[in-house]
Amino acid sequence: MRQRHRPLRLFPCVILVVTLTLGGCATATTAPPGSPNHAPAPNTPSHSTAPDTPSRPQPNTTGLPSPDPASPASLQGELTVFAAASLTEAFTDIGHSFEAEHPEVTVSFQFDGSSTLAHQILEGAPADVFAAADQATMRAVTSQNAVDEATVFALNDLVVAVPADNPARIDSLDDLSGPSVTTLTCTPETPCGAIANRVLSIADLTLTPSSLEPNVAAVASKLRMGEADAGFVYATDVRVSGGELTQIDWPDDQAIRHAAATECPVGVVRGSQHLDLARHFIEFVQSPRGTTALAQAGFRQP
Amino acid sequence: MRRTGLPKWALVVALVSLSLVVGPVVALLIGADWRTIPTALASPVARQALVLTVTTSSLATLACVVTGVPTALVLSRCPPRLAGLARAIGLIPLVLPPMVSGLALLSWLGRHGLAGQVLDTLGLRIPFTTVAVVIAQTFVAWPFLVVAVEASLRVGGREVERVAASLGATPSRVFWTITWPLIRPGLRGGVVLCFARAVGEFGATALFAGNLPGRTQTMPLAIYASFNGTGADHNLAVGLAVILVGLSVLLLALSGSITRSRA
Numbered sequence: 001m002r003q004r005h006r007p008l009r010l011f012p013c014v015i016l017v018v019t020l021t022l023g024g025c026a027t028a029t030t031a032p033p034g035s036p037n038h039a040p041a042p043n044t045p046s047h048s049t050a051p052d053t054p055s056r057p058q059p060n061t062t063g064l065p066s067p068d069p070a071s072p073a074s075l076q077g078e079l080t081v082f083a084a085a086s087l088t089e090a091f092t093d094i095g096h097s098f099e100a101e102h103p104e105v106t107v108s109f110q111f112d113g114s115s116t117l118a119h120q121i122l123e124g125a126p127a128d129v130f131a132a133a134d135q136a137t138m139r140a141v142t143s144q145n146a147v148d149e150a151t152v153f154a155l156n157d158l159v160v161a162v163p164a165d166n167p168a169r170i171d172s173l174d175d176l177s178g179p180s181v182t183t184l185t186c187t188p189e190t191p192c193g194a195i196a197n198r199v200l201s202i203a204d205l206t207l208t209p210s211s212l213e214p215n216v217a218a219v220a221s222k223l224r225m226g227e228a229d230a231g232f233v234y235a236t237d238v239r240v241s242g243g244e245l246t247q248i249d250w251p252d253d254q255a256i257r258h259a260a261a262t263e264c265p266v267g268v269v270r271g272s273q274h275l276d277l278a279r280h281f282i283e284f285v286q287s288p289r290g291t292t293a294l295a296q297a298g299f300r301q302p
Numbered sequence: 303m304r305r306t307g308l309p310k311w312a313l314v315v316a317l318v319s320l321s322l323v324v325g326p327v328v329a330l331l332i333g334a335d336w337r338t339i340p341t342a343l344a345s346p347v348a349r350q351a352l353v354l355t356v357t358t359s360s361l362a363t364l365a366c367v368v369t370g371v372p373t374a375l376v377l378s379r380c381p382p383r384l385a386g387l388a389r390a391i392g393l394i395p396l397v398l399p400p401m402v403s404g405l406a407l408l409s410w411l412g413r414h415g416l417a418g419q420v421l422d423t424l425g426l427r428i429p430f431t432t433v434a435v436v437i438a439q440t441f442v443a444w445p446f447l448v449v450a451v452e453a454s455l456r457v458g459g460r461e462v463e464r465v466a467a468s469l470g471a472t473p474s475r476v477f478w479t480i481t482w483p484l485i486r487p488g489l490r491g492g493v494v495l496c497f498a499r500a501v502g503e504f505g506a507t508a509l510f511a512g513n514l515p516g517r518t519q520t521m522p523l524a525i526y527a528s529f530n531g532t533g534a535d536h537n538l539a540v541g542l543a544v545i546l547v548g549l550s551v552l553l554l555a556l557s558g559s560i561t562r563s564r565a
Contacts, residue, residue, distance in 0.1 A: 044467075116529075119529065119536075133391050182430060184512070185515070189527075209431050209514065210430040210512060210514060211511075211512025211513050211514050211518065212512075212513050212514055212515075212519075212527070212560070213512070213513060214508075214513070214527065223514075225408065225412065225414065226412075226413055226414045227408065227413055227414075227429050227430075229432070281546055285455065
């Protein structure tokens, strides 16, 4: 056997090495995103491991800015909206209404932690609209000119939530520091994690969370499954849980309540192939239809 | 002298597909900012993730060997139909998406899970602990070991085993003196695959064990978490990824030397 294969060996191996090296170099040189406003980074964003990432639509030329914004009925194309996980219910609802009003428009969403989405946008992910859970995350993209200007369209509040049966009998923020209390929070890079840390430092409370989840939806899911005693989520997560989560009131401290409040900004992603559509969607979010959906999910108006 | 013919198209396709495999990995290594990687890797998060991953993956591999070898032995000696059924059940984690494995583990060992409820009354909680990481890794890696060992059990040695048994050796003695040495090469291959799968485990761990540096944040979770950060920690993600590539190459080299020693 060996004798037979030997003559074949050297030649393919040389070719292999050459091809592989070339293949590698080609990939490396073509990898950076083409748009100049993207931060230079060695990785492409498309392999992001976001667990619930829907497939992204291909850039579509039919949705190029229409010169006539007065006739929204003529809108068409596929709009990609990157939105904070806390906006899942409200934006899904708004997306359906928007599609109903514009039958030739398809809206697809990617919901995840705002910081993950911001990172993906900076790496050139093909988003048209970005809605974040706080101003700090939005600033991270606007400061890099990846989103032009952002407007605040809703307000939200971070809260401590417990499963409906409140297994650890949490009544106040201080109860979280109990020895065997399982508390979940988001990673400090995400708005929900950053806000939680701010609140905890104002309340002068040290806490060892059991897990730092990638986004607020993951915290809410694990709480709803009853896997943890308490967690930092938004008031909107409690609202849409349909009674599965209970909100614990903040201490009567203006500084804490102020730190827990967050503004949700939305903006058009620079380089979007669907500028007109994106602007219409943002207007729609702030229209009575949009604000009703947001209010239903528990958001406050700015 | 005629050589076994190799179709030219197969060679072309093989070269193209191999370059598709190697391309991204080479790109990762070329694109990495090598100057910042040492600093990124010196961070506590990276060190904790590395230590935790190697420890939990080793424990998971050990658990797979201890439970997988006897299982493979039973499977290889079962009547074919029964073995087929048992094998299909045993291979479930191999075909389950890891996220589903995580959900399944939560439904089984979570606080409100079937077995978890009982453990909870005893004061034992598994989710969000390092034990949960090992369990998740064992769950997903186990089939790799069983398949490898069972394959080598089926290859041969039955005659020698029968002779030994006919000379009065107990089944256990037959196993340790004849079967065990015979399956060792296959076992080593299985161990490499099993360990590699455990190191790479992400989905089940994220759902079942959570993500806490030093306790449950293994390398894949650390890579994902630092990738999440708004840019500052990106070097850490690439640095950890480079280490994982190195680890995989090492494992490949190991399994390569195993196959050579077998041939």
